[in-house]
Amino acid sequence: MFKRISYRIALQFTAFVLGLFLVNGIIFLAADITNARRQTHFRLSRESFIAIRHIDHPSFPDMHPEDLPMQIRDRVRFIDASGTTLYAGRYFTDVPFSSGQGFSRIRIAEDDMSVLTIPVMVEGKLKAYAQIADMERLRLNDLPLRAFLYLIVSISVSALTFLVGIFFARRSLKPAEEMMMRLEQFTQDASHELRTPLAALNSSLDLALKTGKHQEGLHSAKEDVKDITVLVERLLELARIDKFVLGDEEVDFTALVTDTLEKYRIIAKEKGIAVDAVIANGITVRGDAALLRQVISNLFMNAVKFNKPSGTIKILLTKKELSVVDTGIGISPNDVPNIFNRFFQADTSRAKEGFGLGLALTRRIVELHGWTIRADSVLGKGTTFRIAIQTA
Numbered sequence: 001m002f003k004r005i006s007y008r009i010a011l012q013f014t015a016f017v018l019g020l021f022l023v024n025g026i027i028f029l030a031a032d033i034t035n036a037r038r039q040t041h042f043r044l045s046r047e048s049f050i051a052i053r054h055i056d057h058p059s060f061p062d063m064h065p066e067d068l069p070m071q072i073r074d075r076v077r078f079i080d081a082s083g084t085t086l087y088a089g090r091y092f093t094d095v096p097f098s099s100g101q102g103f104s105r106i107r108i109a110e111d112d113m114s115v116l117t118i119p120v121m122v123e124g125k126l127k128a129y130a131q132i133a134d135m136e137r138l139r140l141n142d143l144p145l146r147a148f149l150y151l152i153v154s155i156s157v158s159a160l161t162f163l164v165g166i167f168f169a170r171r172s173l174k175p176a177e178e179m180m181m182r183l184e185q186f187t188q189d190a191s192h193e194l195r196t197p198l199a200a201l202n203s204s205l206d207l208a209l210k211t212g213k214h215q216e217g218l219h220s221a222k223e224d225v226k227d228i229t230v231l232v233e234r235l236l237e238l239a240r241i242d243k244f245v246l247g248d249e250e251v252d253f254t255a256l257v258t259d260t261l262e263k264y265r266i267i268a269k270e271k272g273i274a275v276d277a278v279i280a281n282g283i284t285v286r287g288d289a290a291l292l293r294q295v296i297s298n299l300f301m302n303a304v305k306f307n308k309p310s311g312t313i314k315i316l317l318t319k320k321e322l323s324v325v326d327t328g329i330g331i332s333p334n335d336v337p338n339i340f341n342r343f344f345q346a347d348t349s350r351a352k353e354g355f356g357l358g359l360a361l362t363r364r365i366v367e368l369h370g371w372t373i374r375a376d377s378v379l380g381k382g383t384t385f386r387i388a389i390q391t392a
């Protein structure tokens with residue numbers, strides 16, 4: 001689908017560029033034609049004075065080419081009042097004369113020429129006509145060829161635009177495509193995962209109806225509903241993060257880690273787990289405080305949840321890293337690569353306590369901050385999570 005959208009964007013962009021080229025070509029051509037004609041007329045008006053001056057030449061009307069300046073010699077013609085040619089430059093060979101004055105156009109050989117005809121009056125009587133011709137600098141007979149070349153260039157540039165357009169459209173649509181894929185995956189996972197607690201709820205209610213032990217059944221159903229609520233909440237958190245709604249503020253990371261730790265210290269103490277923390281002072285980072293708190297909570301919670309009675313948790317915060325080390329049940333080498341996947345739970349009895357979403361969420365938040373997270377674990381010995389942070 002995104003491929004098709006990229007093509008459509010590139011095509012529309014190309015059509016726009018081609019349109020611009022054509023409009024541009026037409027405007028410039030029209031301007032070229034008017035300009036060339038105006039310049040020719042201007043030149044002819046100026047040169048006509050030189051020609052007229054030679055009507056007063058002593059040799060007039062018996063003129064010889066040498067009597068005329070080189071620059072106009074080939075391009076002038078003198079005709080007397082009765083229409084007889086007195087002198088005709090090379091340009092006017094075989095060009096019939098029709099009386100009249102001002103600018104006109106003639107075709108000599110393959111070229112378009114502008115001709116200026118001036119009647120010369122002496123004492124109120126028409127003495128002669130002076131004509132001067134010049135080629136229009138813009139060769140109009142080249143027009144089809146020029147238009148064709150222009151079209152070829154326009155089409156080539158447009159083809160290039162199309163390719164470049166596809167490249168940029170694909171690149172720009174990539175985040176949207178990835179988001180869409182994640183959402184699709186999310187919807188599939190979510191519906192799949194919701195089925196289990198809903199089935200549990202259904203059987204709790206069934207049992208209550210069948211056995212008549214309503215009180216018990218309702219209690220069990222309530223527990224199932226609680227589970228579903230937690231799952232839905234986590235799913236919503238995941239969906240929110242997938243929409244890239246990320247705050248960007250300066251966060252006192254030292255305080256965030258210390259505060260969060262205080263809560264888990266109590267739970268750990270209840271379970272007989274010792275907590276040892278070395279937290280560097282004055283560490284600030286840029287990001288979303290609420291989401292970062294969630295990352296720290298998830299790691300602390302797992303370190304408590306998957307620990308052994310009388311185990312320990314070590315927390316170390318430096319300028320570069322936050323690490324959480326526990327002496328818990330550990331994760332088998334086969335499972336380590338999967339623990340950050342959605343809904344993954346290692347096959348342990350305690351896994352039933354969660355939904356396998358915490359670490360997926362953790363990794364996503366860490367990556368959105370431009371950080372990285374890794375886990376190292378030895379089954380039966382303990383696990384270490386390390387987040388490489390970037391300070392503000």
Ligand code: ADP
Pocket residue numbers: 298302303306307326328329330331339344345346347348351353354355356357358359360382383
């Ligand atoms: P949940 O804890 O809700 O099951 P998580 O995404 O937080 O989901 O963790 C996924 C799985 O990774 C857990 O089910 C557990 O098997 C394993 N795991 C995570 N943290 C630890 C840890 N500190 N020690 C041992 N196993 C862990």
